[in-house]
Structure formats: structure tokens, C-alpha cells
Amino acid sequence: MTATVPLLAVDGGGTKCLAVFADTEGRMLASGRAGSCNYQGAGREPAALELTRAIQEAKRQLAVSAAVGNKPPESDVESASLAQKETANITEDGPLHVTCAVFGVAGLDTEHDRQVIEGMVREALARTEVTADRIFVENDGVAALLGATGGAPGILIIAGTGSIMFGINDQGKSARSGGWGHRIGDEGSGYWIGKQAINAVLRGFDGRGSHTALTGKLLRHLGLRTEEELFNWVYSAEYSVNKTAELARYVSEAEQEGDEIACLILETAADELFLGARSVMSKLGMATASFTVILQGGVLQNNPLVRNRLAAAFRSVSPLALIDEAKKEPIYGVIAQGLQLLRHGN
Structure with a gap:
């Protein structure tokens, strides 16, 4: 008999x-970590392998947990006991069935990306002997947004090494x-x-252009002597x-020095991010x-000027917007999405 896990x-x-x-209440039963799944950066085969x-690691931990028979909290003995019965037959190398499988994967930006990533997902499930009644695949940014807002209306602006904006309105419609x-x-x-x-x-x-303190800062950081060496x-x-993204810290440092x-x-960076966010607001009718x-x-x-200028731009066009920082990891958004599918089937 094939063991079954809800999510x-x-x-x-x-x-x-x-x-x-996870179980039907969103409680994590086991987890597994690996490297980058972005096929655009890592390559299709390495990403599929990760x-x-x-x-596979999550499945291994689930099998170990089932074998040990971890005791549930006293406040939730009945539901946890049911989960133990469901996972009792799990083995690391044996088949496993899930009611719903939800994937938030980086690099899903176009229809071509979807075809590639859905192929990776099917391949990974087959290799790990996991079957699912329903499979849902979305960009990882959507998962990050749902995890941060708990499914409520919101806009996520990510500006790290790269940048992207996602939004979801009160009807559940999303845009990027x-x-x-x-x-x-x-x-x-x-x-x-x-x-x-x-x-x-x-x-x-x-x-x-004008002389800038960035010249000395960048050359020193990179161990170079002249602008021509910077060009090379x-x-x-x-x-x-x-390495180029690391230079942003010296732009912030120079700005603070006047x-x-x-x-x-930095002002232009904030303006560019707001242009993207405003586009999302417009698409979703959220202004x-x-x-x-x-x-x-x-x-x-880490950059007060960019953050404060962006927040001011939001206040000028959307006074009801609340600026906040994400307090939950993206995985909670993926779990929340899965629970919604389990409960409502859409």
C-alpha cells in the first residue's frame, strides 16, 4: 500500500x-535542502538534479520520522496520530503519494520557461517516486509574496543582485x-x-561626467590602479x-559621504523600482x-536612501499602502498556496 501525505x-x-x-494544517512533517533550482543560471540538468x-532528502527525513514515531504535542494528539498512520508505510526508496504538490520555482517568466520547469518537476517527482493528484507550478516570487502577506493583497519588490516586482489584489489576481x-x-x-x-x-x-568619489572606492575594492584597468x-x-553587485555598497558609502x-x-534606482511597482498596481487596479x-x-x-525614496513614492500615489518587511520565509507562501488548493480545489 502506497503511503500518502497531504502536501x-x-x-x-x-x-x-x-x-x-506538510499535513492538512500546514505543519511541516519533514524538509530537504539543495542548491539552486534556477535553470537559467545553473543550467537545466543541474537545476533538475537539485x-x-x-x-529526496525531505522524503528520507519523512521516512526516518515515521520509523522513529515522533510523539505529537499533547494539544494535538488526534490529528498528529492520524498523520502518523498516513506516513507509517513510508520508506526512503519506496513510492509516496501526495494529494497536492506545489512548486514555486525561480526563472519561470515566460511560457517557454514554464514548459522547461514543468518538465523538471515531472522528472524530479519520477526520480523520487512521488506521485500527486494535483501539481501546481508558479514563479518563486509569487510564493514569496503569499508567504509575506498570508494571501492578503500586496506588492512584493525584490531588489537584491537582481530585481522583480509581484502583486496580488483582493480578487486573487496576480501580476508581475x-x-x-x-x-x-x-x-x-x-x-x-x-x-x-x-x-x-x-x-x-x-x-x-563629473568627478566622483566612486573612482577611488571601486579601484581600491577591485585591486586596480587606473580607470583603464577598470575597463579591462x-x-x-x-x-x-x-562581483558587480558587490559594488553597490560603495555607491551607498559614497552617497552617505555626500x-x-x-x-x-541611488535615486534613479528607487525611481526604477517604483516604475515597476506602479505598473503592477495599474494592472491590478490597486492604486x-x-x-x-x-x-x-x-x-x-541595507540602503536607506533607496528604501525611503521608494516608500515616499508609494505614499504620494497610494496613501493606503503599508510599507513593511517580509517576516516569513517564501516556503510558507508555497504551503499556504497548497493548503488553499487542498481546501478549495482551485
Whole structure:
């Protein structure tokens, strides 16, 4: 007899993948972690492998827990005892059935992405011998938003190495803006800010722009001597998205010291992020509604100018918006989405 668990929830992010088995109340029964599931960065096969590893580890922990027979809290003996009966037949290498499997996966931006990622999901489930009555796949940003707001109306703005905006209104309709990657987008992100800083240094060197304290700061950080060496670094094998994003901290440092160029870069970053958020508000008809704005990512959490300017922009056009920071991990959003599907079937 194949063992059954109500819910498999997976947060497949660009940094890590977290898979969780949960009961009908959203309580975590077991979890497994692995590396990046973003196929656009890691590659399709490596991403599929990490997804498989996370599910397999969660399944292994579930089997161990079932074998040990962990005792439930006294306040919830009946429901937990039922969960133990459901998981009693689970083995690490045997089949497992879930009523609902929900995946929030990074890199799901287009219909082509959906086809690739849904293929990865089917492959990972087959490899781990997990079957599901229903499978739901969505972008991990939607999961982060639902986890932060508990399913209530809100807009999530992520500005870390990259940037993207998601929104959900009181009818449950969702929309996104940005997230097109470092080559053609990610405005307002750490990478974008670092790239603007390099551009400002080279413009100053040419005489096309004003002198900026960013020159000395960037050269010292990268161990370079001249602007020409900075140019060579940009086109060398040493250059990377992450290393460029690290330069954002020196833009913030220069701004706090009164550098006008650095200040302009950060102000523009905030304005770009708000453009994306305002687009989401417009798509969802939220401008006059009450909702929460969730700010995530290193740029928004560590840079007061960007955060404060963005908050002021929201107050000017949407006075009922509440600016807040996410207090829950994205996996809770995936679980919440799964519970909704279990209870309502849509």
C-alpha cells in the first residue's frame, strides 16, 4: 500500500531549494535542502538534479520520522496520530503519494520557461517516486509574496543582485513587472547599481561626467590602479554579476559621504523600482486600495536612501499602502498556496 501525505511544497529559489512535506494544517512533517533550482543560471540538468535532491532528502527525513514515531504535542494528539498512520508505510526508496504538490520555482517568466520547469518537476517527482493528484507550478516570487502577506493583497519588490516586482489584489489576481535579468533588465538592483557606478567612473575619466568619489572606492575594492584597468576588468574573465553587485555598497558609502553622482544613481534606482511597482498596481487596479508593500533584498534592506525614496513614492500615489518587511520565509507562501488548493480545489 502506497503511503500518502497531504502536501509537498517546494521553494525552488536561485540560491537554494527547500522541499517540505506538510499535513492538512500546514505543519511541516519533514524538509530537504539543495542548491539552486534556477535553470537559467545553473543550467537545466543541474537545476533538475537539485530539485530532485531536495525532494529526496525531505522524503528520507519523512521516512526516518515515521520509523522513529515522533510523539505529537499533547494539544494535538488526534490529528498528529492520524498523520502518523498516513506516513507509517513510508520508506526512503519506496513510492509516496501526495494529494497536492506545489512548486514555486525561480526563472519561470515566460511560457517557454514554464514548459522547461514543468518538465523538471515531472522528472524530479519520477526520480523520487512521488506521485500527486494535483501539481501546481508558479514563479518563486509569487510564493514569496503569499508567504509575506498570508494571501492578503500586496506588492512584493525584490531588489537584491537582481530585481522583480509581484502583486496580488483582493480578487486573487496576480501580476508581475521586471525580472528580465542582468543583460536587459534588473533595474534598481545591486547589479544595476554597480554597473551604473562603473559607467560613472568611466564617464568621469572621459570628461563626459563629473568627478566622483566612486573612482577611488571601486579601484581600491577591485585591486586596480587606473580607470583603464577598470575597463579591462569589465571585459575580463574576472567580471561577474555577483562581483558587480558587490559594488553597490560603495555607491551607498559614497552617497552617505555626500557624493552627488552616487546620490543620483541611488535615486534613479528607487525611481526604477517604483516604475515597476506602479505598473503592477495599474494592472491590478490597486492604486486606491489598501495593501501591504513588502521590501526584500539587500538593496532595500541595507540602503536607506533607496528604501525611503521608494516608500515616499508609494505614499504620494497610494496613501493606503503599508510599507513593511517580509517576516516569513517564501516556503510558507508555497504551503499556504497548497493548503488553499487542498481546501478549495482551485
